[in-house]
Amino acid sequence: MGRSFESVRMGAKEVSARWLKASRALKKEDQIYGQRLAEMVKMHSSEGFYAFDDPLEAAVFSVLVELMKELEKRDVKSTLVPIHRKFTRFSMGLTSLFS
Numbered sequence: 273m274g275r276s277f278e279s280v281r282m283g284a285k286e287v288s289a290r291w292l293k294a295s296r297a298l299k300k301e302d303q304i305y306g307q308r309l310a311e312m313v314k315m316h317s318s319e320g321f322y323a324f325d326d327p328l329e330a331a332v333f334s335v336l337v338e339l340m341k342e343l344e345k346r347d348v349k350s351t352l353v354p355i356h357r358k359f360t361r362f363s364m365g366l367t368s369l370f371s
Contacts, residue, residue, distance in 0.1 A: 283327025
């Protein structure tokens with residue numbers, strides 16, 4: 273007897289395959305972005321998906337993590353405060369407000 277339900281990892285893999293197929297319908301210059309999103313879904317397949325019940329939620333979470341990492345890698349750091357510092361400053365500001 274096998275599984276009677278699909279694992280989140282398998283579901284996310286199917287989401288990735290659908291996104292890859294859908295990217296072919298995009299304009300030629302946009303196809304690379306659709307392909308990249310499909311790749312990003314697979315980036316956190318082992319460590320991140322155990323926390324989710326919904327494959328689409330796991331896929332979107334994986335893509336968002338990768339996008340955040342790419343944003344921080346860029347030279348935008350010189351003009352913007354990295355996101356983790358913003359949250360730290362925000363939480364420190366809240367602490368001082370409620371102290």
